[in-house]
Amino acid sequence: MTERFGARLARAVAARGPLCAGIDPHPGLLAEWGLPVDVRGLERFALTATEALAGEVAVVKPQSAFFEAHGSAGVAVLERVVAACRDAGALVLLDVKRGDIGSTMAAYAAAYLSDGSPLAADAVTVSPYLGFGALEPAFEAAAASGRGVFVLARTSNPDGEALQRADEGGRTVAQSIVDDAAARNAGAEPQGDVGVVVGATNVPGELRLAGLNGPVLAPGFGAQGATAADLAGVFGPALPAVLPASSRALLRCGPEVAAIRDELRRVQAELAGGGPAGGRSAAG
Numbered sequence: 001m002t003e004r005f006g007a008r009l010a011r012a013v014a015a016r017g018p019l020c021a022g023i024d025p026h027p028g029l030l031a032e033w034g035l036p037v038d039v040r041g042l043e044r045f046a047l048t049a050t051e052a053l054a055g056e057v058a059v060v061k062p063q064s065a066f067f068e069a070h071g072s073a074g075v076a077v078l079e080r081v082v083a084a085c086r087d088a089g090a091l092v093l094l095d096v097k098r099g100d101i102g103s104t105m106a107a108y109a110a111a112y113l114s115d116g117s118p119l120a121a122d123a124v125t126v127s128p129y130l131g132f133g134a135l136e137p138a139f140e141a142a143a144a145s146g147r148g149v150f151v152l153a154r155t156s157n158p159d160g161e162a163l164q165r166a167d168e169g170g171r172t173v174a175q176s177i178v179d180d181a182a183a184r185n186a187g188a189e190p191q192g193d194v195g196v197v198v199g200a201t202n203v204p205g206e207l208r209l210a211g212l213n214g215p216v217l218a219p220g221f222g223a224q225g226a227t228a229a230d231l232a233g234v235f236g237p238a239l240p241a242v243l244p245a246s247s248r249a250l251l252r253c254g255p256e257v258a259a260i261r262d263e264l265r266r267v268q269a270e271l272a273g274g275g276p277a278g279g280r281s282a283a284g
């Protein structure tokens with residue numbers, strides 16, 4: 001029987017620590033690395049980043065948008081990145097933020113969460129804007145194949161606040177997403193397969209995460225300004241379930257593999273020791 005994602009993730013984090021390393025091939029970063037902003041540059045960038053990061057972290061998070069921007073050749077590079085991360089022992093959380101009516105969601109689930117699909121990852125990000133229930137095909141495909149789903153709840157960007165903090169029957173919309181995810185994870189050991197996305201840039205204590213019984217992906221750490229010292233305040237007792245995610249702050253250290261890896265290890269050490277990591281800049 002396929003081992004569940006929640007269990008696989010817990011084991012990977014115990015072995016390699018909680019940091020989730022993002023692979024975001026921004027055109028500006030390709031240029032900074034002295035690479036052409038085309039599919040050849042994308043391939044060199046993404047495979048170099050994979051070489052630097054995937055053998056060191058529990059989770060790698062490729063940002064699909066930057067690959068899709070190069071068309072089918074870019075998506076082919078993404079497929080190679082997914083395979084190379086797996087070979088290096090990392091779980092792949094593909095950041096695609098999909099969400100649609102249930103019948104179309106089933107097609108996304110087939111693409112990203114089903115054995116045999118070239119783009120199948122260990123987990124994906126999904127958007128609940130069409131309703132948490134519309135994500136059911138993704139939850140089912142993930143459960144059937146030992147994969148995971150991370151639902152956007154309270155994102156790291158300031159634009160999310162008005163919608164996500166709106167009142168939904170005495171709690172915020174974001175809290176209702178967390179509570180729906182918690183219901184799906186109830187009773188799972190060591191944790192469930194449904195995570196939430198909560199930005200590390202958010203207000204301390206805004207969400208009740210203690211009952212989630214699942215992982216919390218925390219982008220906003222690093223280039224968007226949140227530091228290791230902020231994490232305990234923002235996430236409180238849920239901190240052991242948090243995967244701080246950083247992309248640009250690591251990738252800016254390239255193109256040398258050793259330099260990216262040195263920065264990665266520095267951040268991992270700070271996360272382990274609770275000291276300051278990350279850096280300040282505007283979110284977005």
Ligand SMILES: O=c1ccn([C@@H]2O[C@H](COP(=O)(O)O)[C@@H](O)[C@H]2O)c(=O)[nH]1
Nearest residue numbers: 063155156199219220223224246247248
């Ligand atoms: O709330 C969210 C959800 C997803 N993201 C994604 O995470 C990375 C962040 O990159 P950095 O370079 O570390 O800022 C990026 O892929 C976003 O699309 C997010 O930032 N916030």
